[in-house]
Amino acid sequence: MKYFGTDGFRGRANEGLNVEHAFKIGRFVGWYYGARQGKKARVILGKDTRRSSYMFESALVSGLVASGADAYMLHVIPTPGVSFEVPDGGFDCGVMITASHNPYTDNGIKLVNREGYKMEEEVLELIESYIDGGSEVPLATGEAIGRTVDYMQGRNRYLSSLISSCGFSLQGFKIGLDCANGAASSVARPVFDALGAETHVISNAPDGFNINVDCGSTHIDSLQRFVVQNGLDVGFAYDGDADRCLAVDERGHVVDGDLILYVCGTYLNKHGRLSGQTVVPTIMSNFGLFRAFDAAGLSYEKTDVGDKNVYACMREHGYSLGGEQSGHIIFGDLEKTGDGVMTSLRVMEVLRAEREKLSELCRPVTLYPQQLVNVRVSDKEAAMGAPAVKDAVADAERYLEGNGRVLVRASGTEPLVRVLAEAPEERLCTEANAFVLKALDPFRA
Template structure:
């Protein structure tokens, strides 16, 4: 697709993604759902805390009401909150303004359909055609013009949903939260406060520019220090739109998405709540996770990188747990998207039920060293199809045997081939990578 990637339309604010783009997206969405159902469309809109989110919100809402839709404004809320309220409030679709973990200079527009899933590609293609001037839609007039509704009650309902999903008390538990100066800033603490936790929050003072700056799930060191210095039981860090969560155990060790999948997968399977006894990670999950799943007698089905691929597999097979190393975890029996705050609640459920620390629960997993090398190539498709490259991967696998693996994949957005090696030692990773890196020499950009 030209504008919409795997995670919406994203770019530098007013360069790659402009106010005009936002207005046109609102115009087409407002018209499309109204014409389809011969009534006013109802669309719910949320945003994160970056400075440009406010202007994109205004442009989107202007486009929506100009096409006859009623726009319900949630204001600052996590992305999963928009997905939840789209379904709970029976809206035609939901729109989230966010660039997730990107710097504040970027922004993005994500669309979800009435079922809370990522918007169908057929509809996104129609929107792209409208942006490019290939079709036109009428302006609403008279009483057909839409209205804007301040919809703070929707955010309150999302907070209530998170609280009600936890059937346990956190009284006496000391929890650190890193809200990344983003969407979690207005939601996470009230949830944990309501459950009785002793909450110590950092990075929850957004100013429009500090979202994701040296904080949150992509900069975990501040939370690690916070947990150790404050003597906390556990810590959770979210990204800018709070659909991801990375944890920190009581010792200050990082517990990434792979470890969260293990901890929750083992627990859910023990209690008969892991559908098919199967977890859905991506091919980029650590080899040590797969080994730990084998030892715990859990099945797993890997997908391509991207939460949309994870959820597609989960939905097609009825699986209840999947996610990515980055902390994007989906609990399919509860939600249809990754939700950082929900993930932290599910981890706390395991801690409370098992009466063990997070470090104890993670102990069976021995994560392997990883070596990721990005090779800039002249033609990534030709490189991926080259017999010499394919043969080199087989050589690397034979060299490692059951000690690790080599994974080669093309970037979806850049002329890069990514070579990932995993083995018990860094030296073995380097040796295994060398087979494929040598085979890629003829494709490298000089």
């Protein structure tokens, strides 16, 4: 794919991704779904809080209505809110404007099909061809021109679905939330307040420029301090579009996606709710997690990195829980994509039912040290295919003598090659990574 990576069409606002791209995406989507069914397409849109999201929203809406589609605007909402509302409201597809955990200078466009899943690649390829001038679509005229609808009831239904997924009260719990000055800012607190929690919130005053700045799941140290200083029971940090969640226990220790998978997986299995007694992590998950699953009698099926790959495996085999170390957690019996707020509610279900602190629930897992280095390169494909890089990985793993591993993968959204070493000691991680980093020197940007 030329424009659409693993997480949509993403780039620096008005540079890598500009308003003309957005307008053309709207034009094609509005025409495509209308022509396919012989009637007006209905498309729903959401956005995060970065300044450029408003610009891209206007461009997308202009393209949609110009092609005859009706555009229903959810305004600021988490990405999973769009995925929820597309099938719930009977829409043809959904559009989310976000660059997730990236800085405010970036933005992106994610497309969701009518079932609430990520858009099929064959449709994305048609959109790319249109963007590059490989096809034409007609403009609507007269009564065929579309309209815009302020669709706040869709946002309210999403909030209600989160609350109704909990058959329990959170009264008596003191909970901290870091909303990353992003899409969770108008959603997370109302949900926890409605469930009776004593809710303490930080980073929930978006100004268009402060999304993900020293806050949220990518800068969780603020929440760690906040939980300890205020004597809270637990804290949850979201990313810019709130499809990720990381937790902080009562001692201020980070509980990442791997630990959340363990806590929720063992709980669901205990109550007969873990399909196939299997969890779906990715190849980036920690060795310690796999060993803890073995000790708990749980199976696991590893996938390539990306929540898209996790959910594809879950759908194919009917599994009910999967996710990534980064905090993309999917509860397959409740949702079709990662939802940060839903993840925090499911962790609270475990805390309430087990009557244990989060640190105690995580204790059976001993995580191996990991060292991840991002290398900015001029050509990801050339770097990944270089024999010298492949040989360096083999040399590094021989050096670890079977007591660790080295993974090298290209970022799906940035010009980066990610090098991950995992070993019993931090020193060994550094030494193993050095093999690969040296081999990547000729490709550095």
